[in-house]
Amino acid sequence: MTITISRTAAPGNGVVRYASIGSLQLEAGGYLPDVTLAYETWGTLNADGSNAVLIEHALTGSTHVTRGDSDEPGWWEQLAGPGAPVDTDRFFVVSINILGGCYGSTGPSAEAPDGAPWGSRFPLVTLRDTTAAEARLADQLGVHSWFAVLGGSMGGARALEWAVSFPERVQRCAVISVGAASTAEQIAFAQAQTLAIRQDINFNDGDYYGGPLPEDGLALARRIAHITYRSAEELDGRFGRSAQLPESPLRAAALGERGRYQVESYLDHQGKKLVSRFDANSYIALTDALMSHDVSRGRGSLDEALSRTTARFFVAAVDSDRLYFPSQSRELADALPGEVDVHVIEAPIGHDGFLTEIGQLGSQLRSTFLI
Ligand SMILES: CC(=O)SCCNC(=O)CCNC(=O)[C@H](O)C(C)(C)COP(=O)(O)OP(=O)(O)OC[C@H]1O[C@@H](n2cnc3c(N)ncnc32)[C@H](O)[C@@H]1OP(=O)(O)O
Ligand SMILES: N[C@@H](CCO)C(=O)O
Numbered sequence: 198m199t200i201t202i203s204r205t206a207a208p209g210n211g212v213v214r215y216a217s218i219g220s221l222q223l224e225a226g227g228y229l230p231d232v233t234l235a236y237e238t239w240g241t242l243n244a245d246g247s248n249a250v251l252i253e254h255a256l257t258g259s260t261h262v263t264r265g266d267s268d269e270p271g272w273w274e275q276l277a278g279p280g281a282p283v284d285t286d287r288f289f290v291v292s293i294n295i296l297g298g299c300y301g302s303t304g305p306s307a308e309a310p311d312g313a314p315w316g317s318r319f320p321l322v323t324l325r326d327t328t329a330a331e332a333r334l335a336d337q338l339g340v341h342s343w344f345a346v347l348g349g350s351m352g353g354a355r356a357l358e359w360a361v362s363f364p365e366r367v368q369r370c371a372v373i374s375v376g377a378a379s380t381a382e383q384i385a386f387a388q389a390q391t392l393a394i395r396q397d398i399n400f401n402d403g404d405y406y407g408g409p410l411p412e413d414g415l416a417l418a419r420r421i422a423h424i425t426y427r428s429a430e431e432l433d434g435r436f437g438r439s440a441q442l443p444e445s446p447l448r449a450a451a452l453g454e455r456g457r458y459q460v461e462s463y464l465d466h467q468g469k470k471l472v473s474r475f476d477a478n479s480y481i482a483l484t485d486a487l488m489s490h491d492v493s494r495g496r497g498s499l500d501e502a503l504s505r506t507t508a509r510f511f512v513a514a515v516d517s518d519r520l521y522f523p524s525q526s527r528e529l530a531d532a533l534p535g536e537v538d539v540h541v542i543e544a545p546i547g548h549d550g551f552l553t554e555i556g557q558l559g560s561q562l563r564s565t566f567l568i
Pocket of ligand 2: 549
């Protein structure tokens with residue numbers, strides 16, 4: 198698929214478009230012969246190309262950051278839009294579905310050259326590969342240097358990789374709710390999730406397209422992940438030991454049936470919701486990509502790796518995050534060149550605070566970063 202993109206016009210704010218970016222030789226040795234990236238834009242690129250902002254989505258996110266001309270709300274609706282901190286009246290905002298994803302970019306569910314889905318044949322993609330692919334799309338869009346690249350969680354890891362891989366192309370970089378590398382604990386949580394999918398009876402080594410889908414495995418993966426996205430205090434305050442009405446776990450147990458606690462019902466719901474919108478192989482591919490996150494791999498020490506960047510950094514963490522600890526954001530900030538503060542998002546919710554606490558995050562970004 199080839200598309201022609203006008204240098205300055207932004208047809209269809211918030212509408213998905215597709216770009217063919219050619220073949221990719223991947224860091225881990227794999228090869229993708231014909232890569233498509235799905236993306237959305239909002240606003241208009243200046244004649245001198247100086248107002249481009251890239252927003253990188255997290256693990257299961259899509260290109261749809263904010264609604265624009267479409268009716269569908271975006272996942273960072275209050276953060277980006279006309280008059281918002283990432284002001285689409287001022288900036289040309291771009292969001293790209295990550296390579297390996299299932300929102301339009303080449304991924305395991307896409308057609309391989311033989312016309313069948315890639316499935317088990319989809320190669321290992323690292324976050325560095327995804328950044329290299331996005332740089333090709335930036336070229337096509339006429340963006341030679343981003344005014345800012347920002348993202349939370351895996352989106353923050355993608356932003357950081359951009360700033361280090363292409364220092365001359367990133368003027369500002371916001372790394373929210375993620376550290377410089379995936380830690381052993383983060384890899385451990387991730388492995389439990391991918392194994393849940395791989396052990397689904399329908400997984401068939403990843404070649405399940407056209408047959409029953411590994412939905413139970415994907416839903417279990419999401420449950421495991423979602424627990425890490427929320428703090429113990431939030432889950433306890435919200436659900437406690439309450440039973441999901443009309444069942445009572447104790448009464449049901451007395452009857453020889455097992456009812457559900459509210460928190461179980463909640464996690465069941467989160468699992469079902471993800472299954473309705475996400476491909477299991479993409480979940481594995483992107484989780485593997487996130488496991489690969491290590492901005493200093495092959496670049497010496499962390500300080501040496503980060504010394505390549507010339508961007509101005511914004512680092513933020515949610516104080517109750519138990520997946521990406523604020524101390525990991527502190528370590529990143531300390532290793533970055535110059536004095537970099539860690540902006541603390543105060544919220545009891547945990548990791549997902551980067552998605553829910555837009556008021557705090559937006560005002561911090563507006564006053565210290567997007568200026
Ligand atoms: C940035 C990115 O790229 S990721 C893309 C955006 N992220 C996602 O979509 C991830 C999935 N969503 C989420 O993680 C969250 O919904 C957030 C972070 C966006 C918002 O969090 P919150 O506002 O706290 O919503 P929460 O996670 O509690 O979910 C509420 C849902 O749980 C349901 N729920 C609440 N209690 C229960 C219960 N006892 N039993 C069953 N369901 C329940 C609600 O009905 C609601 O359902 P709905 O989403 O279908 O309307
Ligand atoms: N809820 C987010 C959190 C991951 O950081 C997602 O699903 O992508």
